[in-house]
Amino acid sequence: MTDVFVVGAGMIKFGRYPDRTYFQLGAEAALMALDDAGVSIKDVGAVYASSTFNAASMLGQKILQQIGQTGVPCINVSNACASGASAVREAFTGIKSGLYDIVLVVGAEKNPSGMLGGSPVAGPPPEGLFGSVTMPALFAEAGMVHANAYGTTLEQFAQVAVKNHHHATMNPKAAYQKETPLDMVLASEMIAYPLTKLMCSANVDGAAALVLVSDKKARELGMARAVRIRGSAMASDVFEPRSPEILEPNSVTRLAAARAYEMAGVGPEDLDLVELHDCFATAEILHYENLGLCADGEGGRMVSSGVTALGGRIPVNVSGGLLSKGHPIGATGVANMVEIVEQLRGEVGARQVSGARIGMTHVLGFGGSSAAGVHIFEKA
Amino acid sequence: MQNTTLAKPGTKVVRVGPDGAAWIEGYRCDECGAVVTVATMACRNCASRTPPAPFRATDHGTLYSWSVVHRSYPGIAVPFVSAIVDLHDGLSLKGTLRNVDATTLRLGMPVVLVFDDAGGAHDQNGAPYVGYHFVPEGVSE
Numbered sequence: 475m476t477d478v479f480v481v482g483a484g485m486i487k488f489g490r491y492p493d494r495t496y497f498q499l500g501a502e503a504a505l506m507a508l509d510d511a512g513v514s515i516k517d518v519g520a521v522y523a524s525s526t527f528n529a530a531s532m533l534g535q536k537i538l539q540q541i542g543q544t545g546v547p548c549i550n551v552s553n554a555c556a557s558g559a560s561a562v563r564e565a566f567t568g569i570k571s572g573l574y575d576i577v578l579v580v581g582a583e584k585n586p587s588g589m590l591g592g593s594p595v596a597g598p599p600p601e602g603l604f605g606s607v608t609m610p611a612l613f614a615e616a617g618m619v620h621a622n623a624y625g626t627t628l629e630q631f632a633q634v635a636v637k638n639h640h641h642a643t644m645n646p647k648a649a650y651q652k653e654t655p656l657d658m659v660l661a662s663e664m665i666a667y668p669l670t671k672l673m674c675s676a677n678v679d680g681a682a683a684l685v686l687v688s689d690k691k692a693r694e695l696g697m698a699r700a701v702r703i704r705g706s707a708m709a710s711d712v713f714e715p716r717s718p719e720i721l722e723p724n725s726v727t728r729l730a731a732a733r734a735y736e737m738a739g740v741g742p743e744d745l746d747l748v749e750l751h752d753c754f755a756t757a758e759i760l761h762y763e764n765l766g767l768c769a770d771g772e773g774g775r776m777v778s779s780g781v782t783a784l785g786g787r788i789p790v791n792v793s794g795g796l797l798s799k800g801h802p803i804g805a806t807g808v809a810n811m812v813e814i815v816e817q818l819r820g821e822v823g824a825r826q827v828s829g830a831r832i833g834m835t836h837v838l839g840f841g842g843s844s845a846a847g848v849h850i851f852e853k854a
Numbered sequence: 855m856q857n858t859t860l861a862k863p864g865t866k867v868v869r870v871g872p873d874g875a876a877w878i879e880g881y882r883c884d885e886c887g888a889v890v891t892v893a894t895m896a897c898r899n900c901a902s903r904t905p906p907a908p909f910r911a912t913d914h915g916t917l918y919s920w921s922v923v924h925r926s927y928p929g930i931a932v933p934f935v936s937a938i939v940d941l942h943d944g945l946s947l948k949g950t951l952r953n954v955d956a957t958t959l960r961l962g963m964p965v966v967l968v969f970d971d972a973g974g975a976h977d978q979n980g981a982p983y984v985g986y987h988f989v990p991e992g993v994s995e
Contacts, residue, residue: 589927597864598975598983604865605936605948606923614921615938622919622961666936667922667956713888713899716946720919720938 478569479692479700479854482511482685483815485808488649488800491584491679496528499681500582501540503805507578507683508541512695515542518685519574524551524561524581525804537580551804554839555753557581558682558807559708559847565686566706575691581808582681585801590677593841606666610674610754612721612840614666617756619720620773621668626759628668630774632659634755635673635797637783642794644784644825649678649800673755673797680802682809697854701815704832705738705850707731711843718842723757726846727764727838734834734848735766742766745788745850746830747817749810751838752795762790765836765848784825792817792825807847810835818853864972864983867891867911867947876969876984878913880945881906889944913967914991915941922956939965939988951988964991 484506486499500523508515515538523534534548553560558581565577591609592601601607620626636656642648654662654672662670692700709730714722735741742765750765752758759773767788768776776782782790793799793813796806814833816822832852839845861870869879882889883906888899896903920937937951951965965988972985 598972602930602934603973603985605950611921611923611936615919618919664924719946719948
């Protein structure tokens with residue numbers, strides 16, 4: 475079977491775009507990725523489009539209406555916060571199978587405003603009566619499990635936000651470029667203990683795109699800037715006794731990570747950087763352990779010791795992450811990969827991880843059940 | 855017509871008998887012992903085709919995790935404690951923990967499930983709902 479390479483990557487600056495549609499945002503990112511690859515939409519054999527909120531309204535086809543209706547198949551993917559990785563995984567499968575030589579993946583989202591989480595139910599509105607189902611509360615509760623087991627502190631959770639907001643000051647496409655020192659993070663509005671507002675992801679619009687090709691096509695286009703996908707894995711949640719009463723983000727991520735490491739033939743010690751799903755500051759610490767970056771219980775110390783900051787042993791979320799680059803939900807998984815691809819090419823300027831060769835992306839989707847996606851990339 | 859004003863379950867796990875008595879229903883797989891809050895066609899854990907069987911859950915348990923919620927959807931009264939409780943017979947439930955000093959919350963704290971009127975809500979026919987919340991063991995309403 476052919477290897478699969480990323481030869482084009484692009485993303486728009488994340489933020490709010492009240493005057494533009496989700497498919498216009500997606501089309502802009504698509505053209506950036508096609509131009510980066512040096513190919514035309516006429517060369518593309520299939521389109522995989524992800525949007526958590528708009529996949530049901532034919533996102534991919536509407537992008538093609540903007541940039542050229544070539545008639546190729548469009549697969550529209552919605553899989554909660556794992557939508558983007560799911561689309562890439564399907565695109566990977568399409569190239570691997572030999573059906574296509576060039577495919578386009580686009581993640582595009584216009585997020586709803588306000589607090590996300592929950593869904594309509596019969597009977598009295600449950601929020602507050604039967605605990606909380608806001609996303610901050612769910613990830614606060616998941617973080618408290620870690621705090622109870624290992625003594626992880628409020629300050630350690632807050633340091634994730636300090637770090638990722640700092641990283642974003644070096645990313646002109648991040649929604650926010652503002653330093654947030656520890657006292658500012660701790661003093662910002664308490665949303666759901668231990669999460670303050672600055673420890674919650676930035677709710678913004680955005681779009682990102684990748685061009686994936688076979689090894690034959692990669693050689694034709696030139697390997698100088700090609701990045702190989704060494705591992706592509708998805709997992710769905712397995713039975714956990716308390717789930718979904720509590721959000722259990724751990725076993726599903728561990729399952730996807732194990733599959734990705736096995737496919738790639740590498741281990742955590744081989745990674746030079748990671749973009750993981752820091753939808754809330756608590757989640758990043760859990761995922762250090764879920765992805766094998768440290769032993770169980772060591773997550774809090776990973777961030778407080780600086781190991782996961784730019785310049786540390788294994789930098790995490792140097793793009794600014796979901797906390798500061800932003801979390802346009804269906805675009806997030808693709809945007810994480812754009813960052814890794816550009817890092818492995820050495821093209822990101824001030825936030826460059828020096829000598830980066832192998833990088834990982836991770837996303838976690840939750841909506842009463844869970845999905846996790848883990849991908850491993852290597853400079854070709 | 856009288857039946858329409860009988861109390862109704864205010865959330866998925868509550869059951870209300872013809873005499874108005876309420877209980878929490880869980881489901882347990884006879885083959886692997888997995889316990890869940892919602893009836894399924896087969897066991898979520900072991901995939902046994904014998905559906906997990908319903909049982910009446912105990913009202914005593916311990917605190918597993920929580921968050922003090924300070925900001926929620928518009929119109930929701932805050933702060934409140936959102937808690938995940940492990941009932942002693944294996945069922946885990948999310949609910950609001952009331953009558954508690956948030957600074958005293960700790961893993962394993964004994965709590966009791968108390969039925970309530972689900973915030974005083976009624977359906978369109980005027981029927982009341984039955985809800986529940988948790989209180990620390992030994993704390994009266």
